[in-house]
Amino acid sequence: MQLSKKDPYDLLGVSKSASASEIKKAYYQQAKQWHPDTNKEPTAKDKFQEIQQAYDILSDENKKAAYDAHGHVDPSEGFAGGPSAGAGGFPGGFEGGFPHGFSGGFGGFGGGGSNPFEELFRNFGGGQAGETMSQSGRNVNISTRISFMEAVKGTEKTVSYQSVEHCDACSGSGVKKGAKKSNCGTCGGTGQQTFIRGGFHMSTSCSTCGGSGVYVARKDICKPCDGQGRVVAVKQATINIPAGVDNGTQLLVAQKGDAAGRPNGRPGDLLVHVQVMPDKNFxxxxxxxxxxxxxxxxxxxxxxxxxxxxxxxxxxxxxxxxxxxxxxxxxxxxxxxxxxxxxxxxxxxxxxxxxxxxxxxxxxxxxxxxxxxxxxxxxxxxxxxxxxxxxxxxxxxxxxxxxxxxxxxxxxxxxx
Structure with a gap:
């Protein structure tokens, strides 16, 4: 779509003296009304792009000043809704729809300063915004006490502790058995969002799927883990404490910590802090x-x-x-x-x-x-x-x- 030649003030329905908060509020209302995933009118897509272009100009002090002075903005500066950003400014277009209320359609923007699309998601809600799915789990720290003689000679200790495990009900997928995941409509399954700000192309993890690239309908989410694929469980581990350890020694038990965000990710480690009790003779x-x-x-x-x-x-x-x-x-x-x-x-x-x-x-x-x-x-x-x-x-x-x-x-x- 060509850059709109319409007056951005008219598109958002604000006066030239409108404050930044008034411009933002007007944009929220217009974006909610004309987003193609909720408005099925044939002109909704073009109207939504015009609104985005108008907000990109009026929310940037330099662009706004240039428009007020010359009546236009140099296209080389780029627009959040320009051709390089895909339909509607989203890398994946509109094919994926609105995954949860309005959250999916506004995830493709970000960078520098406040993000109006994140605020829009908070205002209109409508479901989950997945957290970043880490490749490896976090370490778990615990402590155990041993006697002086156990420290000198070495011993084995069985310890109990809490950690995050993959959910058995869904095998860590976060989806009910029989249900399937689909590509995230915000990022098109890439897990990344690309946007333009001040002429620069920038990428970030998708704010809707957390970088996983997939979308799960609320009805298909696994209830025991609430779609996280992980639950808190009490675990046991047998620790080999070598002879010669001193008070304050830290022992590492590989991959006995929290499960990773992804089912095939590496678990974190278990870090055991040894406390040696004093002896009455030695x-x-x-x-x-x-x-x-x-x-x-x-x-x-x-x-x-x-x-x-x-x-x-x-x-x-x-x-x-x-x-x-x-x-x-x-x-x-x-x-x-x-x-x-x-x-x-x-x-x-x-x-x-x-x-x-x-x-x-x-x-x-x-x-x-x-x-x-x-x-x-x-x-x-x-x-x-x-x-x-x-x-x-x-x-x-x-x-x-x-x-x-x-x-x-x-x-x-x-x-x-």
Whole structure:
């Protein structure tokens, strides 16, 4: 169709002083009246194109100013309803009809700023405007708790979670069994809409079918999923948690997330965030494990051994004579694997911190034995009854101070 030479103000029925909102409102009314899918008059198609051309001029400040000044607009600027856009400005013409009320006929426009056709769909409604059908599903994030030992050794966990699944009733098609889809009348089945704005050709996903290129009548839509082809379901998955994982580790289970928008699309992934519970005995830093053990004073002085728990079971730790408070002993390869999952790989060490207990009260025979063993006079290292009473009230946190005093006494040589 040739570009209309009629006055755009007359076509829309507005004055030259009309505001932008008045022009838009007039266009809505005219477009609704003359759209060929609802108006079967022979001249409706041409009338609708003229209305589109008029609105394209008056809704653009530059074109409107050019028309007001010169009485015409250069055809090289292009019109939303020009020949390059197809019949009525739509890539697929009018063959597909109006899929849902007025939504199908106004989907072929867009680009820059507000889209009057989207507003028209919202105003006159009439059904669904399909959302974009993604090629792949979204990831699902969940968390699971495991014990300290499970983190060190590895384990399996069965988890339950919600995700989007393809609808069983329609096998993910969104259509009742026995019903069929047809090409979207807005985009002609291409899933894309092409339009002209300011002389540029632009394409976007079809706003009616969401880029799927198909149309389903309301009566043929699958009820369980409301035509989406997907439903929310509770699923279970068995997670292999490798040895050596730490608190905050994220594990990926491929394709156990949400189903894709298309039946043949790739599902999303399941992302499992691992929370490791603390242990009452062990503490972990990287690949090393830390533990404390307490030995009596005589073992620290004379030496001996003590049984130490490890993640692999109990082991005997040799205590050399003269072991000091808070001294650390290292048990090689008793820690956590340095590369999660490789149980036969390199491991860290277990670090044992030695705590020493000092007796609060000793018998007179023990006191005499200490003096004789170290050649001390009767009054050396002695305390008054008052001090002895106070020492009996000392807490275990004072063990180190008491031991240092004893050690100092024990190391006195015979200079005196």
């Amino acid at each position: 503490h972990r830093e990287g690949s090393e494990i830390f533990i404390s053990t307490t030995i009596p004073l005589h073992t620290a002085i004379l030496g001996g051994s003590v049984i130490i728990p490890t993640v692999d079971g109990n082991v005997e730790l040799k205590i050399p004579p003269g072991t000091q408070p808070d001294e650390r002993k290292r048990l090689p390869k008793r820690g956590v694997v340095k590369v999660p999952g490789k149980t036969d790989g390199d491991r860290g060490d277990q670090i044992v911190t030695i705590k020493i207990t000092v007796p609060k009260n000793i018998t007179e025979s023990q006191r005499t034995a200490f003096r004789e063993a170290f050649g001390l006079a009767d009054n050396e290292g002695a305390t008054t009854s008052e001090n002895q009473s106070e020492s009996g009230k000392s807490s275990s946190g004072e063990s180190k101070t008491i031991f240092e005093t004893i050690k100092k006494t024990l190391h006195m040589d015979k200079k005196k």
